[in-house]
Amino acid sequence: MNQALRDELRKIVGETGYLAAAAIAERRADMLGRPGELRSEALVRPASTAEVSAVLRACHAARQPVVVHGGLTGLVRGTDAGPGELILSLERMDRIEEIDPVSRTATAQAGVKLQALQEAAGEKGLMFPLDLGARGTATIGGNVATNAGGNRVVRYGMMREMVLGLEAVLADGTVVSALNRLIKNNAGYDVKQLFVGSEGTLGVVTRAVVRLRERPRGQQVALAASERFQGVVALLRQVDQALGGRLSAFEVMWREHYELVTRPPATSVSPFAGAHPYCVLIESQGDADAAPLAGALEAAQGAGLLADAVVARSQAERNALWGIRDDVGQLRRLAPIFAFDVSLPIAAMEPYVAGVRSRLAAKWPGAHCSTFGHLADGNLHFVFAPGSADEETRRAVEEIVYLPLEAIGGSVSAEHGIGLEKKRWLRLCRTPEEIALMRALKSALDPLGILNPGKVIDPAA
Amino acid sequence: MNQALRDELRKIVGETGYLAAAAIAERRADMLGRPGELRSEALVRPASTAEVSAVLRACHAARQPVVVHGGLTGLVRGTDAGPGELILSLERMDRIEEIDPVSRTATAQAGVKLQALQEAAGEKGLMFPLDLGARGTATIGGNVATNAGGNRVVRYGMMREMVLGLEAVLADGTVVSALNRLIKNNAGYDVKQLFVGSEGTLGVVTRAVVRLRERPRGQQVALAASERFQGVVALLRQVDQALGGRLSAFEVMWREHYELVTRPPATSVSPFAGAHPYCVLIESQGDADAAPLAGALEAAQGAGLLADAVVARSQAERNALWGIRDDVGQLRRLAPIFAFDVSLPIAAMEPYVAGVRSRLAAKWPGAHCSTFGHLADGNLHFVFAPGSADEETRRAVEEIVYLPLEAIGGSVSAEHGIGLEKKRWLRLCRTPEEIALMRALKSALDPLGILNPGKVIDPAA
Numbered sequence: 016m017n018q019a020l021r022d023e024l025r026k027i028v029g030e031t032g033y034l035a036a037a038a039i040a041e042r043r044a045d046m047l048g049r050p051g052e053l054r055s056e057a058l059v060r061p062a063s064t065a066e067v068s069a070v071l072r073a074c075h076a077a078r079q080p081v082v083v084h085g086g087l088t089g090l091v092r093g094t095d096a097g098p099g100e101l102i103l104s105l106e107r108m109d110r111i112e113e114i115d116p117v118s119r120t121a122t123a124q125a126g127v128k129l130q131a132l133q134e135a136a137g138e139k140g141l142m143f144p145l146d147l148g149a150r151g152t153a154t155i156g157g158n159v160a161t162n163a164g165g166n167r168v169v170r171y172g173m174m175r176e177m178v179l180g181l182e183a184v185l186a187d188g189t190v191v192s193a194l195n196r197l198i199k200n201n202a203g204y205d206v207k208q209l210f211v212g213s214e215g216t217l218g219v220v221t222r223a224v225v226r227l228r229e230r231p232r233g234q235q236v237a238l239a240a241s242e243r244f245q246g247v248v249a250l251l252r253q254v255d256q257a258l259g260g261r262l263s264a265f266e267v268m269w270r271e272h273y274e275l276v277t278r279p280p281a282t283s284v285s286p287f288a289g290a291h292p293y294c295v296l297i298e299s300q301g302d303a304d305a306a307p308l309a310g311a312l313e314a315a316q317g318a319g320l321l322a323d324a325v326v327a328r329s330q331a332e333r334n335a336l337w338g339i340r341d342d343v344g345q346l347r348r349l350a351p352i353f354a355f356d357v358s359l360p361i362a363a364m365e366p367y368v369a370g371v372r373s374r375l376a377a378k379w380p381g382a383h384c385s386t387f388g389h390l391a392d393g394n395l396h397f398v399f400a401p402g403s404a405d406e407e408t409r410r411a412v413e414e415i416v417y418l419p420l421e422a423i424g425g426s427v428s429a430e431h432g433i434g435l436e437k438k439r440w441l442r443l444c445r446t447p448e449e450i451a452l453m454r455a456l457k458s459a460l461d462p463l464g465i466l467n468p469g470k471v472i473d474p475a476a
Numbered sequence: 477m478n479q480a481l482r483d484e485l486r487k488i489v490g491e492t493g494y495l496a497a498a499a500i501a502e503r504r505a506d507m508l509g510r511p512g513e514l515r516s517e518a519l520v521r522p523a524s525t526a527e528v529s530a531v532l533r534a535c536h537a538a539r540q541p542v543v544v545h546g547g548l549t550g551l552v553r554g555t556d557a558g559p560g561e562l563i564l565s566l567e568r569m570d571r572i573e574e575i576d577p578v579s580r581t582a583t584a585q586a587g588v589k590l591q592a593l594q595e596a597a598g599e600k601g602l603m604f605p606l607d608l609g610a611r612g613t614a615t616i617g618g619n620v621a622t623n624a625g626g627n628r629v630v631r632y633g634m635m636r637e638m639v640l641g642l643e644a645v646l647a648d649g650t651v652v653s654a655l656n657r658l659i660k661n662n663a664g665y666d667v668k669q670l671f672v673g674s675e676g677t678l679g680v681v682t683r684a685v686v687r688l689r690e691r692p693r694g695q696q697v698a699l700a701a702s703e704r705f706q707g708v709v710a711l712l713r714q715v716d717q718a719l720g721g722r723l724s725a726f727e728v729m730w731r732e733h734y735e736l737v738t739r740p741p742a743t744s745v746s747p748f749a750g751a752h753p754y755c756v757l758i759e760s761q762g763d764a765d766a767a768p769l770a771g772a773l774e775a776a777q778g779a780g781l782l783a784d785a786v787v788a789r790s791q792a793e794r795n796a797l798w799g800i801r802d803d804v805g806q807l808r809r810l811a812p813i814f815a816f817d818v819s820l821p822i823a824a825m826e827p828y829v830a831g832v833r834s835r836l837a838a839k840w841p842g843a844h845c846s847t848f849g850h851l852a853d854g855n856l857h858f859v860f861a862p863g864s865a866d867e868e869t870r871r872a873v874e875e876i877v878y879l880p881l882e883a884i885g886g887s888v889s890a891e892h893g894i895g896l897e898k899k900r901w902l903r904l905c906r907t908p909e910e911i912a913l914m915r916a917l918k919s920a921l922d923p924l925g926i927l928n929p930g931k932v933i934d935p936a937a
């Protein structure tokens with residue numbers, strides 16, 4: 016980066032808006048916390064959309080590559096930055112601009128933390144339904160850029176379904192104001208869709224309008240155990256039918272993972288006496304009491320689908336059951352680990368999981384393999400701890416997890432995105448024509464390729 | 477269109493797949509049924525994606541403009557075709573390829589009728605929640621291309637939210653297979669979004685994978701009357717909170733429209749003794765009995781929000797109440813009419829409607845003006861019958877309805893789309909940067925401009 020550009024950027028964002036290499040090196044690029052992933056000489060923290068625009072205009076003129084940073088809770092090396100790359104962080108644009116309780120929308124700057132928006136909505140008797148473990152750190156801009164998912168997609172969809180409007184800045188500094196607040200708006204192409212889930216490669220999200228929901232009158236939580244995977248699948252349909260629209264989470268844990276998070280040193284305790292191949296956390300939102308959920312589980316038990324089940328009777332019990340599902344922190348004890356985030360048709364899930372687990376076990380006998388996930392969405396997480404994290408091991412583990420997905424119509428990323436980490440596997444789950452179209456969009460919106468270069472896709476050959 | 481191209485097209489689609497001018501002139505372009513809107517010399521009806529691809533390859537080589545036809549139930553002149561334009565109809569691609577009851581998805585060709593898909597899902601105990609009056613004629617491909625909305629958007633979203641995967645053919649004949657079946661798939665850009673709601677200008681949708689839901693155990697319907705618009709707005713929030721996720725329709729009718737559809741010669745009868753400024757049809761899906769809905773209405777009545785309310789006690793009564801809302805056919809008695817489909821923030825709705833109605837009444841005293849719509853989505857329909865349909869009248873009516881939308885963040889099209897009819901008004905609800913981006917997408921995907929030329933946006937100057 017040349018001195019003239021550096022001076023210009025400093026002038027645009029001011030002294031508090033500019034960080035140099037030493038301060039940057041103290042940061043982590045993402046939740047993985049690998050050393051040396053942020054090697055930039057400069058980081059700018061613009062305080063307004065106008066400043067973001069001016070920064071990008073200057074970078075565009077100088078053909079300066081830019082890496083966009085939100086809350087840095089990613090898992091796919093989407094925010095790594097090399098020595099020649101400028102980092103643009105949205106962290107100072109952290110204002111909730113409006114909560115409209117009549118239209119039930121919120122307008123927030125990109126740097127607003129997810130949890131801050133959840134709480135602001137709650138204060139008005141409303142709810143922003145996106146929720147994920149990193150809520151205290153992840154930002155709305157990052158949630159948009161990565162099309163965040165989380166625990167309640169079965170009911171509310173992903174971030175894409177919650178975004179009504181966006182403001183984004185293109186690579187050349189053009190501000191595209193598409194701050195629609197309407198649930199229905201078919202006036203021309205819905206251009207905001209371009210920026211959702213494109214991981215900062217097509218534009219920089221600066222503001223978003225999101226749809227809010229009424230705050231549910233009650234939340235009911237149960238934990239069910241089943242001996243058979245097909246019992247779990249049948250349970251999903253039965254419970255979804257019985258709750259008639261109130262099912263808000265259906266989180267399955269395979270035994271090896273369940274034991275990890277319910278035995279010391281983990282602090283959660285299983286409510287079940289014995290061990291079961293599958294445990295499912297079920298949540299409904301909107302029921303004032305537990306009777307509908309309990310009734311649905313009794314019916315499932317009567318149909319032979321369940322080995323055991325408990326329904327929480329207090330907020331403390333609800334928190335305790337969610338605590339089992341949320342304690343993925345136990346996986347850190349097993350480091351080094353590889354974390355996967357695949358999706359696949361539910362009908363293909365049982366043989367796929369069995370195949371992956373047995374191939375991993377054959378190659379790394381005794382290594383821990385956690386399997387859990389959002390079954391209703393077809394989304395599974397694997398966390399595997401083979402005792403080593405070198406590139407050769409990574410490649411071998413990835414082949415076992417990813418290669419079978421191609422034949423069954425699965426995806427290498429349900430929700431984490433592609434970043435740098437999964438780029439080589441994109442071809443397993445997207446057709447050559449889809450990838451060519453992605454490249455055409457990249458060329459149309461960022462012809463010089465300065466936005467997050469090399470992330471998600473490689474430029475056209 | 478030259479003879480060589482005609483011969484080539486005839487060879488691709490065969491004799492049953494080819495229609496000439498006389499047969500075309502018997503068709504109507506859309507629900508408006510204007511004369512002379514289909515002036516093409518040729519219409520092709522390909523029977524497969526491969527044939528669609530071959531047709532477009534040939535047209536691309538010859539720079540032949542192509543207008544895409546689905547079920548022809550549009551309202552914005554999106555399917556008009558001039559003498560030099562080839563019509564490509566998807567009507568022969570009408571096969572439901574798969575209903576997967578485990579992953580709860582359906583795969584259908586573009587020409588499948590909406591109602592056929594609804595019924596096929598129902599036979600498997602599932603539901604495809606998109607629903608609109610033209611269900612027997614509208615097609616899945618058209619629903620995708622126009623991002624169809626309808627009566628249950630408040631609960632299930634628009635067609636965009638239901639489409640998991642698409643197959644589309646680009647202007648040059650490239651088949652983009654993006655037939656994702658997964659609820660969560662963040663592997664690169666979600667390119668299918670380009671084709672949803674772009675009215676056939678960026679590609680021809682040939683197949684779609686859609687998400688299905690469990691068939692609700694019950695449907696409850698009520699009709700409520702209120703003296704004040706603010707009562708209706710408060711009722712929406714109260715009922716939505718009380719039903720906790722089961723509210724599936726909230727349809728408001730202003731008095732002038734309500735009287736049109738509940739007095740002879742209309743066959744519906746109002747369940748209320750007196751007349752009220754606002755009547756609201758409320759539906760919940762998923763409740764086996766009417767108690768929750770009745771309870772919510774009692775609470776609203778207790779809070780002084782309602783003047784009257786009835787809850788249907790049988791399927792016949794439910795059908796009767798929906799019959800009031802569905803009998804938009806009464807509007808045909810008033811022909812010639814202008815039909816509008818705007819959306820705007822709920823907080824701006826009361827003064828906007830009052831202003832539009834009073835300006836229309838001032839200019840055309842005594843002319844009928846129906847106002848009704850999907851209030852929860854901010855979507856209102858106006859149907860105005862000034863007694864004349866000439867261009868000058870149209871322009872004057874459009875100015876009264878559309879111009880105030882700019883200042884309040886409204887849209888000239890909530891769900892019908894832009895087509896030819898609303899193109900001149902697009903600038904009221906999209907920024908210049910959004911429109912420039914639409915043009916950039918059009919140039920990137922259809923550089924020769926052969927797909928639905930002149931629809932939605934004009935090419936870059």
